Amino acid sequence: MAPFIANTWKLHTLIVLVAIACLCFGVKGQLMPSFYDNVCPQALPTIKAIVQSAVYNEPRMGASLLRMHFHDCFVHGCDASILLDQTPAINSEKFAAPNNNSIRGFEVIDRIKAEVDRVCGSPVVSCADILAVTARDSVVALGGPWWNVPLGRRDSTDAYQSLANSAIPSPFMELSALINSFNDQGLDIIDLVALSGAHTIGFAQCRVFRSRIYNDTNIDSSFANSLQQNCARSAGRTDSNLAPLDPTSARFDTMYYNNLVNQKGLLHSDQALFGGGSTEELVKTYNSDYQAFWRQFAKSMVKMGNIKPLTGYDGQIRTNCRRVN
Ligand code: HEM
Ligand SMILES: *[C@@H]1O[C@H](CO)[C@@H](O)[C@H](O)[C@H]1NC(C)=O
Numbered sequence: 485m486a487p488f489i490a491n492t493w494k495l496h497t498l499i500v501l502v503a504i505a506c507l508c509f510g511v512k513g514q515l516m517p518s519f520y521d522n523v524c525p526q527a528l529p530t531i532k533a534i535v536q537s538a539v540y541n542e543p544r545m546g547a548s549l550l551r552m553h554f555h556d557c558f559v560h561g562c563d564a565s566i567l568l569d570q571t572p573a574i575n576s577e578k579f580a581a582p583n584n585n586s587i588r589g590f591e592v593i594d595r596i597k598a599e600v601d602r603v604c605g606s607p608v609v610s611c612a613d614i615l616a617v618t619a620r621d622s623v624v625a626l627g628g629p630w631w632n633v634p635l636g637r638r639d640s641t642d643a644y645q646s647l648a649n650s651a652i653p654s655p656f657m658e659l660s661a662l663i664n665s666f667n668d669q670g671l672d673i674i675d676l677v678a679l680s681g682a683h684t685i686g687f688a689q690c691r692v693f694r695s696r697i698y699n700d701t702n703i704d705s706s707f708a709n710s711l712q713q714n715c716a717r718s719a720g721r722t723d724s725n726l727a728p729l730d731p732t733s734a735r736f737d738t739m740y741y742n743n744l745v746n747q748k749g750l751l752h753s754d755q756a757l758f759g760g761g762s763t764e765e766l767v768k769t770y771n772s773d774y775q776a777f778w779r780q781f782a783k784s785m786v787k788m789g790n791i792k793p794l795t796g797y798d799g800q801i802r803t804n805c806r807r808v809n
């Protein structure tokens with residue numbers, strides 16, 4: 485009887501110790517929404533307040549911040565590598581082709597980081613987590629769905645400019661290339677169609693939709709005509725003129741999908757989702773059922789946010805998101 489009791493006691497001790505280890509240090513590689521609940525309960529409300537005021541001042545900022553998280557996650561995982569400035573040692577992703585003169589919102593992230601570190605009393609919240617929460621709060625601020633953001637990411641100590649050039653999908657891609665690009669990140673066609681719905685908010689520059697409005701045939705002709713007024717055929721002065729990605733560019737609605745059904749996708753890559761391929765049915769579903777879109781968008785954002793995070797003792801918690809410590 486005695487050895488049995490001793491063994492049972494040992495087993496219970498082991499279970500308790502494992503449970504404590506999991507609670508204190510987190511399961512290795514596993515993000516969780518409650519990560520900052522004890523160490524800094526004010527972190528998330530602080531992020532939300534600053535995002536709300538930034539989006540109130542300029543609705544497009546919500547779109548820009550959402551996109552920043554996407555361009556972070558597709559390059560070496562969600563590790564805030566996109567935020568590092570150029571130095572002799574760092575080849576900044578900010579100058580990669582998909583980001584140069586295009587990605588914006590860095591000042592808002594700086595403001596959030598400074599304020600979060602102030603209310604927390606020390607730099608405990610990573611820049612990578614700030615990007616993930618900021619993306620969610622931006623969607624909410626523009627009338628979209630809320631979801632729980634798993635947290636506990638750490639920040640990279642390097643940037644990956646050439647990877648940014650190859651891993652971020654291009655607006656000139658066909659469906660098969662888009663599918664491959666997302667597959668490389670562990671994302672499927674459901675994620676591709678749902679996450680592309682992010683183009684229900686924000687703007688694009690003439691230089692990325694010029695060939696679409698002058699050369700594509702799968703485009704509504706009056707839609708193409710009206711865009712041509714503000715985007716000249718030849719490269720130059722109008723290159724950075726903006727057009728909304730969908731007509732309600734400050735509302736997180738289903739108009740993006742409605743446009744695709746009507747051959748009014750702004751980017752070649754947008755319209756590729758509705759051209760008789762494997763994604764066409766999903767576009768129709770999200771066009772007619774905003775709840776289905778919202779539910780899947782939230783799920784796919786969590787999935788994208790889980791791309792190769794640094795956790796545990798990997799990476800660092802940056803003090804300044806623009807520099808390694
Ligand atoms: C499917 C492949 C995708 C391609 C090819 C693509 C491409 C682009 C391009 C070219 C722009 C315009 C940039 C400019 O003209 O400066 C843009 C804007 C934007 N993208 Fe995407 N994108 C894709 C997926 C996504 C995803 C997955 C998200 C987020 C979950 C996203 C969020 C946005 C937002 C919100 C904007 C507007 C940004 C602003 O107004 O500042 N995109 N995208
Ligand atoms: C980024 O854009 C600037 C113009 O604003 C240009 O001078 C520079 O060459 C571009 N950088 C790269 C790496 O393409």
Ligand SMILES: *[C@@H]1O[C@H](CO)[C@@H](O)[C@H](O)[C@H]1NC(C)=O
Pocket residue numbers: 694695696698699717718
């Ligand atoms: C349209 O296509 C032609 C032929 O491929 C090309 O030479 C031209 O530069 C394209 N124009 C635009 C605006 O993309």
